[in-house]
Amino acid sequence: MTGGWHEGDPAGRRRWVSLRQPLELESGDLLPDVRIAYETWGLPNVSKSNAVLVLHALTGDSHAAGPGEPGWWDGLIGPGKALDTNHYFVVVPNVLGGCQGSTGPASIAADGKAWGSRFPALTVRDQVAAEAHFADALGIPSWAAVLGGSMGGMRAVEWAVTHPSRVRTLLLLACPAAASAEQIAWAAPQLAAIRADPAWQDGDYYSSPPGPVAGLGIARRIAHVTYRSEPELAARFGRTPQGDGRFAVESYLDHQAAKLVRRFDAGSYVVLTQAMNSHDVGRGRGGIAAALSRVQARTVVAGIDSDRLYPLSQQIELAQGIPGAGDVRVVNSPYGHDAFLIETGQVSAYVKELLG
Numbered sequence: 001m002t003g004g005w006h007e008g009d010p011a012g013r014r015r016w017v018s019l020r021q022p023l024e025l026e027s028g029d030l031l032p033d034v035r036i037a038y039e040t041w042g043l044p045n046v047s048k049s050n051a052v053l054v055l056h057a058l059t060g061d062s063h064a065a066g067p068g069e070p071g072w073w074d075g076l077i078g079p080g081k082a083l084d085t086n087h088y089f090v091v092v093p094n095v096l097g098g099c100q101g102s103t104g105p106a107s108i109a110a111d112g113k114a115w116g117s118r119f120p121a122l123t124v125r126d127q128v129a130a131e132a133h134f135a136d137a138l139g140i141p142s143w144a145a146v147l148g149g150s151m152g153g154m155r156a157v158e159w160a161v162t163h164p165s166r167v168r169t170l171l172l173l174a175c176p177a178a179a180s181a182e183q184i185a186w187a188a189p190q191l192a193a194i195r196a197d198p199a200w201q202d203g204d205y206y207s208s209p210p211g212p213v214a215g216l217g218i219a220r221r222i223a224h225v226t227y228r229s230e231p232e233l234a235a236r237f238g239r240t241p242q243g244d245g246r247f248a249v250e251s252y253l254d255h256q257a258a259k260l261v262r263r264f265d266a267g268s269y270v271v272l273t274q275a276m277n278s279h280d281v282g283r284g285r286g287g288i289a290a291a292l293s294r295v296q297a298r299t300v301v302a303g304i305d306s307d308r309l310y311p312l313s314q315q316i317e318l319a320q321g322i323p324g325a326g327d328v329r330v331v332n333s334p335y336g337h338d339a340f341l342i343e344t345g346q347v348s349a350y351v352k353e354l355l356g
């Protein structure tokens with residue numbers, strides 16, 4: 001297996017592992033000079049048997065919790081919390097193809113220029129392959145738990161199917177066994193919006209900042225509606241005018257778009273969205289049921305009752321296919337898909353159930 005070397009970040013919490021060998025992708029291509037950024041909380045025991053892997057969603061990153069800036073799962077990670085850092089060594093890598101420290105299209109290739117359009121198409125399996133080498137480099141033979149929501153859940157289930165003996169418990173949140181036609185359809189106008197922005201330049205815009213921020217902003221507006229629920233938008237915004245010619249809900253989406261383009265790269269958005277479209281645990285494995293039957297981890301599957309993007313039927317399929325998973329757990333929330341980030345109290349209860 002590939003090892004790695006560690007590079008610290010003296011100014012902050014983030015560290016990096018650089019893979020010693022090029023990563024072999026599902027396509028057969030080789031991706032050289034892969035590095036994975038990560039953060040950790042708590043301390044490993046001698047055998048590292050207390051290591052827990054937390055996998056972030058599309059625009060998340062390695063900063064899942066403080067100290068310092070708030071993290072995206074602060075409610076779950078820390079001393080005395082569901083992922084109790086007095087007991088567990090919590091590891092959160094930035095996904096391969098991302099833009100918050102790990103190798104992605106904005107990274108500099110061997111010729112000194114950004115990868116841009118030369119960056120290869122990735123699958124969720126490629127991302128998990130990189131994470132497996134990353135775990136090897138950290139000296140973690142198996143995870144006490146692998147947890148993920150949304151795109152993080154896609155990687156978590158791939159981990160448990162590809163490396164059954166390395167995943168001892170598994171929490172899958174608001175994710176599918178395979179991307180559906182509906183999910184690929186929602187992604188299509190997002191990808192089209194980015195590619196239609198003249199600043200996209202076929203993905204080779206990195207020498208002309210800020211790049212296709214208009215297209216990325218439109219993509220986020222489309223996506224954000226799918227991340228929330230119709231009743232929430234109705235109750236929260238209704239037909240209220242913003243007072244500047246926009247409806248309040250339009251202003252809200254404009255704000256979400258402006259926030260994302262300040263922190264996210266359009267090239268990564270395209271690569272990661274296509275990777276999610278590729279997601280199918282059953283591909284080449286005799287179908288979804290056959291693939292899920294490989295899982296050895298004690299598993300909890302949870303979905304959100306108001307999730308219109310990854311509906312409960314998809315988590316029911318996962319729960320029915322994974323041996324011993326039992327019934328799907330339901331997060332009750334008005335917030336739609338984003339509830340896996342917002343309803344940390346309910347998610348904590350499922351993490352505690354998982355970890356016993």
Ligand SMILES: CC(=O)SCCNC(=O)CCNC(=O)[C@H](O)C(C)(C)COP(=O)(O)OP(=O)(O)OC[C@H]1O[C@@H](n2cnc3c(N)ncnc32)[C@H](O)[C@@H]1OP(=O)(O)O
Pocket residue numbers: 056057059060061070071072242248249251252253255259338341342
């Ligand atoms: C903490 C971090 O760094 S997270 C980084 C990684 N991020 C992720 O992994 C996920 C990305 N984030 C998200 O998806 C969301 O921010 C969530 C799900 C985490 C949080 O959702 P919520 O707390 O429900 O936030 P919500 O959707 O209500 O948005 C609130 C924002 O909308 C703004 N807003 C509300 N109404 C309006 C309006 N009419 N016009 C303009 N803006 C509005 C609020 O002022 C607030 O702005 P702020 O975020 O700049 O403070």
Ligand SMILES: N[C@@H](CCO)C(=O)O
Pocket residue numbers: 057058059060149150151227338
């Ligand atoms: N709000 C989440 C939704 C995708 O799961 C994100 O931006 O990553």
